[in-house]
Amino acid sequence: MSSKQRFATPIIALVIFALLWEFLVWINDWPNYVMASPSDLGPAFYKFRWLFLEFGWDTLWRTVAGLMLAIAFGVVVGMIMGFSRTMREALYPLLVGFNAIPKATVVPVVALLLVGQHNLNTVLLAFMISFFPITVSISIGLSTLEPEYRDILLSLGASRLTIFRKIALPKTLPEFFGALKVAVTLAFIGTNLMEIVEPHGRGLGHLFDSGKISADYPLMFAVLIALAVMGIGLYYVVVILEKIFAGWAERQES
Amino acid sequence: MSSTPSDALIRISDVKHAYRTDAGPLPVLDGFSVEVPEGAFTAVVGPSGCGKSTLTRLIAGLLFPDEGDVILHGEKVTSPRNTVGMAFQNPVLLEWRTILDNVCLPLEIVPNDLSRKQRNDRGYELLAMVGLQGFEDKKPSELSGGMRQRASLCRALAHRPDVLILDEPFGALDAFTREDLWQIMHELRHNEAFTCLLITHDLRESVFLADQVVVMSGRPAKTQYVLDVPFGRERVLDDLYTPEATQMLLDLRHQIQVAQGRPLEELEHEPGDPEPGAGEPGS
Numbered sequence: 001m002s003s004k005q006r007f008a009t010p011i012i013a014l015v016i017f018a019l020l021w022e023f024l025v026w027i028n029d030w031p032n033y034v035m036a037s038p039s040d041l042g043p044a045f046y047k048f049r050w051l052f053l054e055f056g057w058d059t060l061w062r063t064v065a066g067l068m069l070a071i072a073f074g075v076v077v078g079m080i081m082g083f084s085r086t087m088r089e090a091l092y093p094l095l096v097g098f099n100a101i102p103k104a105t106v107v108p109v110v111a112l113l114l115v116g117q118h119n120l121n122t123v124l125l126a127f128m129i130s131f132f133p134i135t136v137s138i139s140i141g142l143s144t145l146e147p148e149y150r151d152i153l154l155s156l157g158a159s160r161l162t163i164f165r166k167i168a169l170p171k172t173l174p175e176f177f178g179a180l181k182v183a184v185t186l187a188f189i190g191t192n193l194m195e196i197v198e199p200h201g202r203g204l205g206h207l208f209d210s211g212k213i214s215a216d217y218p219l220m221f222a223v224l225i226a227l228a229v230m231g232i233g234l235y236y237v238v239v240i241l242e243k244i245f246a247g248w249a250e251r252q253e254s
Numbered sequence: 255m256s257s258t259p260s261d262a263l264i265r266i267s268d269v270k271h272a273y274r275t276d277a278g279p280l281p282v283l284d285g286f287s288v289e290v291p292e293g294a295f296t297a298v299v300g301p302s303g304c305g306k307s308t309l310t311r312l313i314a315g316l317l318f319p320d321e322g323d324v325i326l327h328g329e330k331v332t333s334p335r336n337t338v339g340m341a342f343q344n345p346v347l348l349e350w351r352t353i354l355d356n357v358c359l360p361l362e363i364v365p366n367d368l369s370r371k372q373r374n375d376r377g378y379e380l381l382a383m384v385g386l387q388g389f390e391d392k393k394p395s396e397l398s399g400g401m402r403q404r405a406s407l408c409r410a411l412a413h414r415p416d417v418l419i420l421d422e423p424f425g426a427l428d429a430f431t432r433e434d435l436w437q438i439m440h441e442l443r444h445n446e447a448f449t450c451l452l453i454t455h456d457l458r459e460s461v462f463l464a465d466q467v468v469v470m471s472g473r474p475a476k477t478q479y480v481l482d483v484p485f486g487r488e489r490v491l492d493d494l495y496t497p498e499a500t501q502m503l504l505d506l507r508h509q510i511q512v513a514q515g516r517p518l519e520e521l522e523h524e525p526g527d528p529e530p531g532a533g534e535p536g537s
């Protein structure tokens with residue numbers, strides 16, 4: 001597949017998707033409070049363009065900050081669990097239990113705990129919802145390292161740190177990036193959950209909420225599309241980082 | 255090839271080792287001894303699960319015996335020594351590094367004052383010895399199993415270890431690739447100075463490569479039988495098809511059967527005849 005083709009394929013798919021959507025709304029004659037059509041979105045975006053930019057930026061940086069926190073926490077806890085069997089056995093039930101709690105129920109708890117700290121509690125929710133896959137991938141990556149890899153370096157007198165730096169870390173990177181792709185989309189869910197359920201007057205979640213209150217359905221759909229576009233954007237940032245740092249794990253196309 | 259204790263580079267005497275398990279200690283080695291003179295090549299064969307890999311970890315200083323001594327160069331092994339090189343059945347090359355960088359890995363860890371270029375030159379030299387010139391910049395995933403194993407041997411030798419421990423390095427290869435690697439092993443031995451201990455379950459391999467073959471008994475393993483291979487350093491595969499090689503293989507085969515605790519089915523062959531035919535070394 002040529003690079004031009006690789007670029008064009010997803011765009012063509014998007015256009016076909018939009019056309020089908022438009023056609024479905026048109027054939028069913030849905031009013032836009034049932035389902036807005038893609039042609040309604042343009043005017044909605046234009047009308048609220050400055051709000052989209054401002055609130056889009058709010059949502060984006062809160063999501064990225066939450067992700068960064070999730071990466072830092074996930075890598076450290078994942079390392080602890082990856083290297084110590086006892087810690088792994090101790091922490092797994094806690095992590096799984098925490099992850100099983102629906103995050104929508106956590107929103108009021110966090111909002112009360114950090115009352116008024118809108119940015120912080122939004123970032124926290126993005127973090128809470130996205131750290132789990134990162135932690136698990138790092139811990140599994142480290143704990144499944146074949147003993148021969150370790151033995152090769154240990155027999156040369158290498159320190160634990162050297163083994164981590166030269167082998168364990170690079171070997172875990174493909175799994176880490178796989179988890180990060182999942183975490184990116186989860187983090188957006190976290191940010192918006194906080195912005196919608198506990199409105200602070202900022203972020204795309206708030207814009208969605210005001211669309212709902214003022215019965216501006218095209219605006220609500222436009223927000224969803226904006227979120228999707230940001231999610232795709234951040235996802236591809238991760239893909240690029242993966243290519244740079246863990247490109248060796250990709251199998252050559254034949 | 256007889257040796258007095260003083261000239262043995264690897265000396266393992268009366269080693270006892272048990273793993274702690276939930277069901278109590280599981281003894282794997284009990285009274286195992288072997289001596290490898292400097293520059294010699296010893297193969298250790300035995301039934302599966304008899305503690306062969308434990309032996310490699312003892313010599314590498316990754317594990318310590320409950321009783322008995324593991325002595326390298328007259329010194330008791332109390333920690334890993336960077337004068338040891340290891341290669342396993344799994345070549346464990348680092349997939350994100352080129353073949354050259356994989357081979358040079360030990361030089362990044364063992365203290366030395368080689369420049370980057372000198373390290374790379376050492377890598378080029380070893381790769382050329384095993385016929386991998388032109389593959390220096392490839393990634394391990396682009397190489398065949400046999401080529402990866404050759405690179406793994408180069409890595410084991412990069413820091414010029416005086417002891418080379420091979421734990422079934424050719425076990426996962428097909429028969430013809432394996433024979434190629436046997437030849438390469440001889441060439442490496444010709445070019446590099448090392449004392450080698452090879453763990454294997456392939457009797458032909460042990461006879462073709464080693465000066466001395468040690469048979470381990472079943473678990474817990476002790477030294478059951480030692481066979482001196484009267485061939486010289488220069489060997490060709492055809493040597494394996496001489497009557498004396500056949501007799502050696504048959505002896506080893508019988509010893510393995512004893513180690514496995516099975517009765518010998520061909521009693522007319524006089525089991526346990528300790529001395530193989532005293533013919534002249536094959537050429």
